[in-house]
Amino acid sequence: MMFSNQQAKATKRKHQGSSEAPPAKRRHETAFLPAKKPSVKETQRTFKGNTQKTFSPKKYSVSTGGGKQEERPCIKTSSLFKNNPEIPELHRPVVKQEREQVFTPESFHELGLHPHLISTITTVLKMSSMTSVQKQSIPVLLEGRDALVRSQTGSGKTLAYCIPVVQSLQALKSKIQRSDGPYALVLVPTRELALQSFDTVQKLLKPFTWIVPGVLMGGEKRKSEKARLRKGINILISTPGRLVDHIKSTKNIRFSRIQWLVLDEADRILDLGFEKDITVILNALNAECQKRQNILLSATLTEGVTRLADISLHNPVSISVLDKSHDHSNTEGRVAREVALPQTSNERDSFAIPESLDQHVTLVPSKLRLVCLAAFVLQKCKFEKDQKMIIFFSSCELVEFHYTLFLHTLLSSSGAPASRQLPSASSRLKFLRLHGNMKQEERTAVFQEFSHSKTGVLLCTDVAARGLDLPRVTWIIQYSAPSSPAEYIHRIGRTARIGCRGSSLLILAPSEAEYVNSLASHKINVSEIKMADILSVLARDDGFKRKQRGNQKSHALGPQEIQERATVLQTVFEDYVHSSKRTVSWAKKALQSFIRAYATYPRELKHIFHVRSLHLGHVAKSFGLRDAPRNLCVTSMKKRKTNLRRPDLQKKTQNKHYLTEVLLSEYSSGLEAGARVRKQGKQEGQQSVPSEPGP
């Protein structure tokens, strides 16, 4: 849909009869989708207030790091603090969150494992007692049963399946030969997770050198993966797409000896539309081997997994740490019934969250989102010690935009590639980014760097939401709200792992406040941090101070001064964005990407996240744009020929098509990624972001 002048005029006409008619100046800032008559609430929200005032162009100075005064060009900066929608009182329902105990007092010695395996667990992995999920799952799996395993994020599910797999394979009477090919197949949704699981398996196999692990994850040349397959991999870890590619093209892959099939993050594997790939893989396995053990695991086993369980598990045990009534002595009949029957939606959709995780929400008007995010990053990572933060965005383009913007404005000259920085820019800050449009080598390097780093800010898409075990992460920021409670759980689950403390912050617009109730209905409790408290960090940094003229007395550090400092920060962003035509157009494309992603929230959340509720002019400010762009194309994807891999999804809406494309590009096997990215680049042209970290 284009925001044509005609539509803008029509919208204007609609409002001329209203006492809150938008001023002529803001004609192009009207709400999206003007076809629908705005409700009173929307009208107020979108058009509240009078003319969006601007500071009259004037020169002002900011102090530089060295105490020098630097004159900034005269630029009109719209008022950040005027004409914003009111921030509603959050009457959040307090719900009793589900809790799981992380550790048990029992040690691994009680499992009857091979002594070398126990000594590897205790000396190499340095673990002594079992976690709850390990205590419940390992004995069941060692008995030879299939299992559906659910326990909270960071509770040790990886070892819960790796230990039984290694124990059983090392004990096989006829010793495993490398050339035998795979005995165990582990499927995970992302390449980083594949690498991480491979690492764990490799460590456990230290004493059993004759068992060879291997990973297939795309990004590597298919030829060299083929060569490794030919030599033999006994425990094979792969993303589904990549494995399907090898099944179709490689003669060297045999499944006749497969004894274990593990689907980690099982619900995600389905979400991503990998169902067809899973069917291909299951058919290939079934054609060559009849008897094997199957395990599905996730912190959030949602409805879809019941379907997957039906086709992949045989008479499984359902293990949920949450479920206090779990009984190992389940009769086969009862267990089968537990898994096959859908649970009540309440049970199914209530997830345990680590007790050591403090969850917060803040309501921020669109205009102030960017400064608020930056202030929070500065507060934690500049003024506090040893903070490690992950910020989630809804698209690769948004990650690139914010990464580049922060790199050029918030870093000190030692680390920053450009000179237009904040006067108080900090060399203590380190920004990294991770998303599906990056080359695999870079993705792996970033993953490793952030993993080993004590501090830093990782900007990423949901490619990092699942399963990744990044040590010592202290804060999770959700700058784009997740599209499901399960995604919320997985994102925040990157912190507070295995009993450590962690915090999360969800940033919502005032119009999105109801999302807090939606979370509460899944027994997710968040407490509010006021936006003013986040912005108040600016008081600690005189780099944001406006120069006082003449005899003007300096303000006490009250709300007025904070607002001025926030405006200085916003102006730094706007200066950078408006430094060239290219940067302006780059910011517009990022805005467009935001709107597109916003349009893809599922139906059940549309009443909260609807493009109609967005104020284009205000949202534009959060991209450093001084004015709302005209003729913004938000649904061009409707006209695009979609190139979906899933015929079943083609019947669904165009927005879902776009979402699926985004997701597939995030999680693809890697073989087609280059082609897809190139193709998208061609089709979208304007959507591509500068490959250099700055225009």
Ligand SMILES: Nc1ncnc2c1ncn2[C@@H]1O[C@H](COP(=O)(O)OP(=O)(O)OP(=O)(O)O)[C@@H](O)[C@H]1O
């Ligand atoms: N028994 C244990 N004692 C101490 N640390 C453990 C134990 N088991 C696992 N860990 C550690 O806990 C961390 C989290 O484990 P893991 O990644 O398997 O969690 P998870 O349940 O799979 O999480 P997610 O749901 O996010 O995928 C890892 O660093 C792992 O090494």
